[in-house]
Structure formats: structure tokens, C-alpha cells
Amino acid sequence: MIDLDLTVLRESDAPNLPADESLRDWAALAIGDAAGASLAIRLVDADESERMNREYRGKSRPTNVLSFPTDLPDEVLAELPARPLGDLVLCAPLVAAEAGEQGKPEMHHWAHLVVHGVLHLRGYDHETAVGAEVMEALEVELLARLGIPDPYRERD
Numbered sequence: 001m002i003d004l005d006l007t008v009l010r011e012s013d014a015p016n017l018p019a020d021e022s023l024r025d026w027a028a029l030a031i032g033d034a035a036g037a038s039l040a041i042r043l044v045d046a047d048e049s050e051r052m053n054r055e056y057r058g059k060s061r062p063t064n065v066l067s068f069p070t071d072l073p074d075e076v077l078a079e080l081p082a083r084p085l086g087d088l089v090l091c092a093p094l095v096a097a098e099a100g101e102q103g104k105p106e107m108h109h110w111a112h113l114v115v116h117g118v119l120h121l122r123g124y125d126h127e128t129a130v131g132a133e134v135m136e137a138l139e140v141e142l143l144a145r146l147g148i149p150d151p152y153r154e155r156d
Helices: 020-031 046-057 092-102 106-121 129-145
Strands: 004-010 037-044 065-069 083-091
Touching (some): 020 037, 020 106, 020 129, 037 046, 046 092, 083 106, 092 106, 106 129
Parallel strands (some): 037 083
Antiparallel strands (some): 065 083
């Protein structure tokens, strides 16, 4: 397992939030071999997610995960003890609702969204068909290591 400096901010009263250890394991899996990384994960309610989604993406609705990559100059990064990847903001009630709608265990959906968000922080995106194919294939591969089925496959 990589050396990950993880900060978890729990700003939601939603039930069944994942443990810090689970968040760390999921994030570390998606980070890969990068040593000395740091990451912050905020668990928020729908109103905070909607506010941030509107402010940063121009969309007036909550979203399941927002990724904010670190954008620091190389000379600053060289002085830090851990390479900051950035921040993830996850909307706890929306994650739970989506898991129910999709008929999957809630913790599987949490794992998927943490992996998805960290891959965004690493520079992956799904803005093009090729980018989506690459990112989704990596997500499926990583989640399979956790015993989690392909989140993009239709459920019967």
C-alpha cells in the first residue's frame, strides 16, 4: 500500500458513511505506486454539493463527486513532504440514493466514486469517447481487485 496522507472531513449527517480506512484503501488503489501523496476527501450534504457544483461547473444540482486537482507551482511542490493530489467532495445522500436506484451495495458505489474521483485528480477524464473508454476500463479493473462488479454493466 502506498504512503497516503489522507484528510477526511465529515460535513454530512447521512447514515452509513464509509470508514476512513475504506476511503484510504479506495483512494490508494486509484493512486497506484505514487509514494508520499496527500489527498483531502469531504463528505457533504446535497445543499453544499449543489452550491459547489453551481459555483465550479455552472450546474444547479448536487452531483455525486467533484474533483479539484492541486495546481501548485513545481517549486512549491518540491518543498512539500507529500505530493498533494487535490480534493474530492462527495455528496453522501446522493451516493446512497444512486446506489439504491442502481441496485448495488452502497459501499460498492462509494468505492467506485472515490476511485473515479482520484482518477480525475490523476488527469483522466471522460470528455471524449476515447477518454471515457480508457478511464472506465481502468475503473473496472481497479474495482475488480476489490471484488466489485463492473459499475457500468447493466444490472438484471
